[in-house]
Amino acid sequence: MEKTLLLTSGRCAWGECFACGWGRLIGPPPSMHRLKNILDEKFREFKKEKITGLKVFSSGSFLDDKQFPAAIRRYLVKKCIEHGIRKLTVESRPEFVTPERLADFSGINLTVAIGLEVADNELLKKYHKGFTIEDYIKAAEILHAEGCKLRTYLMVGLPFVENHAATVKKSVEFARKHSDSIVLINTFPHSAAPIFDMWISGKWKPLDRKQFNDIVRNYPDCEIEFDNFAFVPKFHKEKQEFIKGATEKQLLHPHFEVWQDYFVRFYDPPDGLDIALFIPCAFRKPYRNSRLHRAIFSMLEKMKIFRRLHVIVISSPGVIPYEFSNHYPFTSYDWPEWEETPEIKKRYIEVVQRRIENYLKAHGRHYKKIYSYLKPDSESYAALCNACKSLGIDIVNCLSDETYEKIKGEKNPLALKEALDDMKHVLEKG
Template identity: 50%
Template sequence: MFMTTKTLVLASGQCSWRGCIFCGYSKTEPAPVNMARQCADLDRLFVEGGFDELKIFCSGSFLDDRQFTPEFRRRLARKCMDKHVPLTVESRPEFVTAEALGDFEGVEFTVAIGLETSDPALLRKLNKGFTPDDFARAADLLHSKGFRVRTYLLVNPPFCTDVSGSIHDSVAFARKYSDSIVVINTLPHGKTPLLDMWLAGEWSPLTKKEFFDVVADMDGVEKDAETFRFIPTFPREYRRVIRGATEENLTHPHYVVWQDWLQRFYEPPKWARVALFLPCSAKKPYSKSKTHSLVWSVVKRFRGVHRIVVSNPGVIPIEFDDHYPFNAYEWDEREETPEIRKRYVEMNAERVKKYLQAHAYERVLCFLKYSETYEAVKRACDELGIPLRNALSKETYERFKDEGNPLFREEALEELGNALREILG
């Protein structure tokens, strides 16, 4: 029999602990507790109906009086009991008390607890603020009242030196106390110490494949590889315009984690058949620049062309051109030294190579002046044995290179159109 589950995300107050180093939810501004409104919403929800199971998420603890008043909890419990609706909420163990549970007598009630790991030392490093014994006590109390326990565990938390051993030990421990277990891939989230660790190269997330490899042999356990749409995101206070033709503007940690994400997590669009490598532009986002507008006027006539910019932040698929930091850096060619040009080629050859190793395209094309960016893309393709065609011919480049940007020339754009026509018909 299928259950219709209603999931409510209730913004109310703020987690009382707020200390777990991987948690971004608790760092947001506390939502005011408005009990009258919550009660009215609750009444409406049960009048509308259409569900036979209810789950409540609240970025903290539903059983914490600072987030939800006992009156509200009792009102909810009564409604769930009257309508025979099973209820699942989340809570830290210290709020799982006989008094709080007394309100849910007669309800098919489950409390989900984020244990994360059964290793007390690791739990301390994660600054979880409770021990596995605290979890066990809460679980025993819940069971003694006839309620159920759902346990969340993290795969690959920071400071974990044996990812597989640690999660297997944790699952074995949690099985003794849980009615259901969810193993969750640890991902960097919001403004957290975990994000700082990723930026400092001290920790990195597992890909979906790596995650499923680790948990492959676990039966009777729910597996959650991506709890939110994971993409490198930097809180406002982290962002800045990165300026200058410098080593920092090649290897800034914000670029490094993006390149890591593009190589290990990103999936190019399904329609992308041809990788078309393009130069960056002083104007950001790139797609608003003259070069990219002209290129788009040609490319839009064909299906399957994926535009990919190569610049000092690395490889940038065009769909990210208005994402930080790709829309917030400046690299002045007049500041370039022979040494920094050499580093630019080295860095980008490596990044293009890793990108192409991770993502297979039918053909690789570029539309680039015969300069450092072309040299980097060419080197990457040569090392991979991938034929590279520059849609801008050497002849056209030589002919116009002293008269402004040769990529703006009608002849060059015609060559781009011809190259795409030959490949895509």
Template identity: 50%
Template sequence: MKEKVLILNIGRCAWGRCIFCGYSRENYPEPNLLRMKVDLDRKLVGFEGDTLKIFGSGSFLDDKQFPREFRRYLVEKCKKKGIKHLTIESRPEFITEDTLLDFDGIDLTVAIGLEVADNDILKKLGKGMTVEDYTRAADIIHSKGFKVRTYLLVNPPFVDDIKESLDRSVSFALQHSDSIVLINLLPHANAPLFDLWVEGKWKPLTREKFFEITRPYANNPKIELDVETFRFVPRFPPEKRANLEGVSSEILNHPHFRVWQEYLCDWYEKPKDKTIALFLPCSAKKPYSKSKTHTLIYKTIKTLPIFKNIHRLVISTPGVVPFEFNDFYPFNAYEWDERLETPEIKKEYIKVTKKRIFDYLKHHKYDHYFCFFKYSAESYIALQEACNELGVSCTNCLSRETYEALKEEKGNPLFKEEALKELREVLSKVKQKGT
């Protein structure tokens, strides 16, 4: 069975108020019958399979989003091309005997986002439908000889006991569905659910936790698991960003830093070829890549044969920042002036940063660990303490002797030729596993 998935991002979901949904908050092109037909023809060129799945943000059976003529055109097209099985998505209110008439002669599956079989939770999710709306729609679909596919959220907010709630929802949905998809709910940055995460009222599940919770259903032929419905990175939209200037406990522990550190520990997968951790200081200039510190470091190490294996990790007020995110908010937007640090805030910085490094290294293993820091830096102290606690040996590429000599001179010791030479020398001796 060869299948094709078509993502048709057109128009708006007629409802658009589910608090976890980011798609309905995007601006997609208005429906245009001619353009939609041309686009469909183009997407189906060369496809010779028998199964087509259509995903869109909303309801395929809503005339305002997908004109009826387009639906009929699609069904005809399927018949001509030998596509026998078609899956579409719809909210229950658009599922009627009339809207289903156009699909005669096709093995149709209609997917419905029930999310959770609990009217109180559905209300809190802003779903705008009830369990009864779902069963009514499912009955209509079955009465026409078509199939029902039900989406359930594994970790919706407002649920006290995720497992118990999921068990109830699955048992209920099985009575009305031909297939079920258990979805790992991840936060779309433009949806209110993202704010619940920032406020510490809800948290996405890790992949491991998702598979642990859904294990009882893993071998059920009617149930599919979807651990990652979209490539999740916490991209704060401009309107949700904060002013992160200042030196205070409030800034240090800002929720926008917290959610990123949670993401980096719980969800982020470091690039596979990055086997050498190189912890680096931050810079006043943002993004870090535009600063003198990081330009010098980059120029020093970029020609090393192992450069592609080096994972630059900045340690700063937000915690651990993998360099590939250096131009992401909040890493490119905070301003922490070290000259304003008090002994108390330095102490707190070390404690908070040590915990963040510890957590990061618990989740991400490297073959080698290096850093390039002034020995007096709080970030260095935090790094050493975290590594000691984990039993990880992390070498400072700047030797203490060179540092002691350079710190007497004017200017940042890390900018000095001797220091950069040591950085290059230490890293050039690293033997990659298998070489």
């Protein structure tokens, strides 16, 4: 069995790669005592299992003395040997691969993983990789001369690349000549890296699973990593803003567009929640604190169908699956209805319809039935109906026209008992 171990210490000596956020993190300075304690604790856990190989991820270079002193490298090797672990993989930039450092691993089968990313010096320069393919070749030669193996990471879907398939082909063919194993990794926008800003500004987009698979299926000898961490668009505090207003600028705000792209191409609706219920947003954020949403959920939670309901908000950001309602920017916007002009209402319907259509094209098959609980005269309801009509999807509104006629002059009519009773009745009828 092979295990992985995340061991961070200090900061990557380079820290400039365009898509890397980990390398920019300022870790605590290396302390022999702390690192030894972490290793001791991990190896105590390992005792219970029969482990033959260990991969150490270090967000930088395990061979960099500033991150990991030689004594720690030797201590890790000693622990591995004591536990019968014969294969060890560590990560490093090429400049730290020297015979002297590799000597610290004597007694174990060592593989060093190098993130080459792409076999093209022009692209490496644009990517701010800080080394060239010649540096990589030199490291490969030293590794092989010292009896070690080389594992090469290549990125698929990099920015600045015009033809991803051709670039990956060239990189794989190059890496095969020097590597013992290759991993093809999808380029994801880490929020601390400049690539995230490219996604926000619409200059680059990550490849979705199908686009990625269409390229990597040609390389059965390579390992594949589509998404190695639970990815959601995370905006760092300094990038967040309060998106207020009822104009085209707020409606098409790039932070909303990025999330809608995520919901369509990377998100999967939760298993088991196979009935969709579209509801309106609320002025108070997070929505769950509003009177309207408290009223809706206090009714829904008592119903048997609740276990299967996937509640989705429709608002100026577009489609918001409820489990994301606590995320920025859905907690940080305001669309003041009293500022709406007839033109912006029309645009709202067009834009939100497009976002709903995209969502339902991607996920419509997940739902056995689709309901809405929206004001029948609202722009959100018009957008939803238009989207469903254009896709040939049936939708049931849980609020009858008769009930709405009676209560529409009241404040917050959807929070009233008459309206909620309509919703309950329609959902229970099934």
